[in-house]
Amino acid sequence: MITLNINNKNYNVDVDPETPLLWVLRDTLGLVGTKYGCGMAQCGACTVHLNGQAVRSCVTRVSSIAGKKVVTIEGLSEKNDHPLQKAWLELDVPQCGYCQGGQIMSAAVLLRENKNPTEKDIDNAMVGNICRCGTYLRIRKAIQLAAELQRKGG
Amino acid sequence: MISFSALAELDLADKINELDLPDQWYELTGYIKITPDNIIKILNPNPEFGQNVMTSLPMIVADELEADWKQVVVEMGPHDSVKLGPQFTGGSNSMRMYWKPLREAGAAARQMLMGAAAQTWNVPVEEVTAKAGMLYHEKTGKSGTYGSFASKAAEIPIPKGMKLKEPKNFSVVRNSKKNVEGSKIVTGKPLFGLDYKVEGMLIAMIEHPPAFGMKLKSFDASEALKMPGIKDVFTQKLYEDGFEQGGFDTRSFNDLLVVVGNTTWEVMKARKKLKITWEPAGDTKNIMSGKREVVVPGELESTSTQLEKMKEYANKPAQQLRKDGDPEAAFKNAAKIIERTYNAPFLAHNCMEPMNFFAHVTDEKALVAGPLQAPGWSEPTLAKLLNLPADKIEIQMTRMGGGFGLRAYGHYIYEAALISKKVKAPVKLMYTREDDMTYGIYRPMYTATYRAALDANKNLIAFHVKGGGIPENAVHANRFPAGAIDNYLAEGWQIPSNITIGAFRAPRSNFAAAAEQSFLDELAEAMGKDPIDFRLELLKRAKENPVGKSNDYNADRYAEVLKLVKEKSGWNNPENTKYSRGVAAYFCHNSYAAHVVDMMMRDGQPYVERVFSAIDCGIVINPDAATNMVQGAVVDGIGNALYGGLTHKDGASEQNNFHRYRIIRMHEAPKKIDVHFVQNDIDPTGLGEPPFPPVFGAVANALYKNTGNRFYEQPYILQLNKSSKA
Numbered sequence: 105m106i107t108l109n110i111n112n113k114n115y116n117v118d119v120d121p122e123t124p125l126l127w128v129l130r131d132t133l134g135l136v137g138t139k140y141g142c143g144m145a146q147c148g149a150c151t152v153h154l155n156g157q158a159v160r161s162c163v164t165r166v167s168s169i170a171g172k173k174v175v176t177i178e179g180l181s182e183k184n185d186h187p188l189q190k191a192w193l194e195l196d197v198p199q200c201g202y203c204q205g206g207q208i209m210s211a212a213v214l215l216r217e218n219k220n221p222t223e224k225d226i227d228n229a230m231v232g233n234i235c236r237c238g239t240y241l242r243i244r245k246a247i248q249l250a251a252e253l254q255r256k257g258g
Numbered sequence: 259m260i261s262f263s264a265l266a267e268l269d270l271a272d273k274i275n276e277l278d279l280p281d282q283w284y285e286l287t288g289y290i291k292i293t294p295d296n297i298i299k300i301l302n303p304n305p306e307f308g309q310n311v312m313t314s315l316p317m318i319v320a321d322e323l324e325a326d327w328k329q330v331v332v333e334m335g336p337h338d339s340v341k342l343g344p345q346f347t348g349g350s351n352s353m354r355m356y357w358k359p360l361r362e363a364g365a366a367a368r369q370m371l372m373g374a375a376a377q378t379w380n381v382p383v384e385e386v387t388a389k390a391g392m393l394y395h396e397k398t399g400k401s402g403t404y405g406s407f408a409s410k411a412a413e414i415p416i417p418k419g420m421k422l423k424e425p426k427n428f429s430v431v432r433n434s435k436k437n438v439e440g441s442k443i444v445t446g447k448p449l450f451g452l453d454y455k456v457e458g459m460l461i462a463m464i465e466h467p468p469a470f471g472m473k474l475k476s477f478d479a480s481e482a483l484k485m486p487g488i489k490d491v492f493t494q495k496l497y498e499d500g501f502e503q504g505g506f507d508t509r510s511f512n513d514l515l516v517v518v519g520n521t522t523w524e525v526m527k528a529r530k531k532l533k534i535t536w537e538p539a540g541d542t543k544n545i546m547s548g549k550r551e552v553v554v555p556g557e558l559e560s561t562s563t564q565l566e567k568m569k570e571y572a573n574k575p576a577q578q579l580r581k582d583g584d585p586e587a588a589f590k591n592a593a594k595i596i597e598r599t600y601n602a603p604f605l606a607h608n609c610m611e612p613m614n615f616f617a618h619v620t621d622e623k624a625l626v627a628g629p630l631q632a633p634g635w636s637e638p639t640l641a642k643l644l645n646l647p648a649d650k651i652e653i654q655m656t657r658m659g660g661g662f663g664l665r666a667y668g669h670y671i672y673e674a675a676l677i678s679k680k681v682k683a684p685v686k687l688m689y690t691r692e693d694d695m696t697y698g699i700y701r702p703m704y705t706a707t708y709r710a711a712l713d714a715n716k717n718l719i720a721f722h723v724k725g726g727g728i729p730e731n732a733v734h735a736n737r738f739p740a741g742a743i744d745n746y747l748a749e750g751w752q753i754p755s756n757i758t759i760g761a762f763r764a765p766r767s768n769f770a771a772a773a774e775q776s777f778l779d780e781l782a783e784a785m786g787k788d789p790i791d792f793r794l795e796l797l798k799r800a801k802e803n804p805v806g807k808s809n810d811y812n813a814d815r816y817a818e819v820l821k822l823v824k825e826k827s828g829w830n831n832p833e834n835t836k837y838s839r840g841v842a843a844y845f846c847h848n849s850y851a852a853h854v855v856d857m858m859m860r861d862g863q864p865y866v867e868r869v870f871s872a873i874d875c876g877i878v879i880n881p882d883a884a885t886n887m888v889q890g891a892v893v894d895g896i897g898n899a900l901y902g903g904l905t906h907k908d909g910a911s912e913q914n915n916f917h918r919y920r921i922i923r924m925h926e927a928p929k930k931i932d933v934h935f936v937q938n939d940i941d942p943t944g945l946g947e948p949p950f951p952p953v954f955g956a957v958a959n960a961l962y963k964n965t966g967n968r969f970y971e972q973p974y975i976l977q978l979n980k981s982s983k984a
Contacts, residue, residue: 119521120486120527122523124523127522131461131523135446136453137446137447138446139450141611141916143690143692144915146915147610147921177444177445178446180445184445188444189445192440192443192444193440193444196437196440196882196883197886198308198444199308199890200611200657200661202450202611203659205446208444223929226924227924230923230924231923233923233924234916236608236609236662236921238893238897238922239890240922240924241929241931242886242889
């Protein structure tokens with residue numbers, strides 16, 4: 105039995121300790137906002153926060169995270185009003201939408217640490233997240249808009 | 259300054275989504291239901307894979323219905339071809355197929371509501387007006403919501419032959435509306451096939467041969483079966499011998515080794531414990547519809563031998579596809595002949611959501627649910643495979659995490675259904691990324707040789723294209739520049755292969771445009787002409803004095819996008835010379851697209867900094883979403899042109915995940931993509947595919963400007979890196 109803290113809630117899960125966090129979230133806990141894309145930390149669709157840092161849950165063994173705080177896209181904001189979520193809607197970023205949760209989770213760490221990211225900062229923070237539909241232009245703009253909203257306190 | 263007016267609208271839309279919808283809908287036509295409290299539910303008939311039909315198709319209904327978009331709730335329709343039409347996402351057809359029927363549905367429902375109001379108010383129906391979800395009778399000052407008349411309206415027979423609106427009166431169409439599933443996407447709600455789950459559902463995966471041309475010889479599952487959570491390991495034939503395949507029933511492998519267990523991770527782990535022996539399959543046979551036999555060669559193919567074979571075939575006589583004038587004589591008399599050969603590799607679709615499907619099959623009925631583009635094509639095959647009547651098969655369409663053509667093919671649905679039938683339980687079949695990439699239905703491998711004959715005055719007197727591929731060629735014989743040149747010859751050939759291929763965003767066009775638009779650029783230069791002016795001259799000829807009768811493009815609309823992109827990109831503005839600029843245009847899937855890409859080199863690597871796009875797809879229904887789609891197509895085109903490619907060694911794919919298959923990333927995407935639509939009132943044509951093919955040519959032409967080398971081999975980055983090392 106492993107105790108996990110996910111989105112400020114404790115869960116006891118009885119799984120193989122080698123199981124990647126991704127599959128515990130999706131199969132065991134039904135938190136399916138975290139997506140499977142590659143299983144080898146190449147695409148970023150499975151990005152979650154582990155003690156505030158963006159990690160790829162597909163290569164994070166569940167045994168390694170006991171006692172640490174996990175935040176998924178479902179827990180990013182209480183009222184679905186994180187500046188990034190607002191900006192994503194305002195600029196209508198998604199096409200198929202499959203990668204967007206992971207994109208937002210990567211961007212959220214960037215915005216917390218860097219209130220005014222440059223284009224280069226955005227490139228560096230987002231290089232690990234693939235969008236096969238090619239919405240990069242709008243992702244970039246949405247991060248810039250979210251930074252502006254955040255500076256205005258929103 | 260940022261305006262948030264749109265967000266307020268979204269909040270309301272969310273609130274409507276959260277309401278408990280009443281059971282009692284007043285169904286007006288197949289697409290529309292209205293509640294007494296004036297919520298208008300519109301079904302989206304067509305599968306959604308990111309092209310945004312969930313929003314834009316209901317917009318068409320709402321426009322004719324004169325609905326208030328804020329009251330509209332959209333729901334994915336069931337598979338029901340009687341009520342909801344063809345239900346096919348592909349060929350950039352959603353708008354073309356549904357434009358008229360959805361307008362008629364909206365207009366009919368509006369007329370029924372007006373009729374109900376007229377009856378209630380006892381006034382002539384001609385005096386009733388409808389606007390933004392309300393009905394009015396001006397003379398008496400009476401008014402009411404759609405909802406208050408819905409039950410009565412539902413009893414009025416559905417009128418036929420309604421007069422539709424003039425474009426100048428569009429109220430919803432041509433006004434950008436936000437993606438109706440946006441909030442669900444950014445909060446991680448279950449939407450996709452992989453998110454689908456029912457109580458007691460098992461997970462299944464398939465171990466497929468490691469190479470095309472191989473098959474299962476024997477296996478030992480004793481270790482795998484001891485692993486926790488594993489329910490069964492067995493072999494399953496996809497098609498029994500002699501099974502007549504439909505055109506989208508493509509199979510890569512027929513003998514499936516299936517592992518079924520409780521959870522994804524348990525099945526993944528157990529697969530590693532299987533001991534499997536594979537053997538060469540030899541030549542095999544497919545029986546296609548009409549009992550047509552197709553022999554699939556058993557050779558274990560490698561990219562190097564494929565390239566050699568293509569060279570050999572290119573020199574053999576080929577099938578003539580079109581001939582105008584006397585091209586042989588013109589080439590014989592030419593003062594100069596330019597001949598260039600272009601090659602492109604197989605491409606994997608690499609949808610972000612790997613292939614998967616849910617199935618629950620019993621002796622009496624089947625439920626299948628998941629991401630697919632063509633439910634109507636899969637249903638007859640499912641019925642045959644499961645020996646069930648079609649009306650006992652329910653197909654639910656989830657949102658797709660990408661499709662790009664791959665999800666028009668039904669093999670993973672059939673696999674899931676057969677597995678569920680065998681294990682007598684609800685099952686979700688899932689491909690890992692490796693399965694998805696190495697067990698694909700790829701964009702074919704292509705080649706084409708273009709030749710142009712110039713006379714002593716550098717006039718273009720003949721044009722010849724001879725294209726081939728594995729296992730099909732990409733020659734569109736009746737497309738531009740056919741019709742613009744007196745002496746013209748198009749030929750094609752193909753080499754059979756066991757590597758399975760199928761539709762990939764703008765099939766065939768995605769290579770034809772790359773090759774042809776690169777060649778026209780080189781030709782213009784040889785003739786001392788500006789590349790845009792040269793194309794416009796050819797189009798002028800095609801319009802004023804066309805050669806041949808089967809030209810399948812409209813020269814005026816083609817020229818218009820070139821002129822528009824020339825203007826918007828500041829083509830002749832000297833300030834833009836700091837970029838290496840490439841231009842290309844193409845017509846496919848009934849729409850016209852032209853791009854100018856502005857490239858720069860940093861640290862020896864090419865970056866497209868800006869793109870200007872001009873598009874003619876007729877009426878643009880949802881302008882901001884359409885812009886998003888063009889921007890995506892541009893990024894997709896740049897990525898595939900520069901980096902895309904799947905190669906083989908002894909039948910095995912050499913790329914199996916994103917560490918080996920390069921996908922364009924944030925820092926490689928343009929910072930600016932300006933999209934301009936030609937404004938006209940032509941009925942809408944498609945947009946998912948047309949902007950994609952010309953990007954390849956524009957990138958190649960910009961690379962030439964940058965490096966001084968012409969690019970003939972895709973992916974271009976490999977040719978670039980080779981030439982910079984040389």
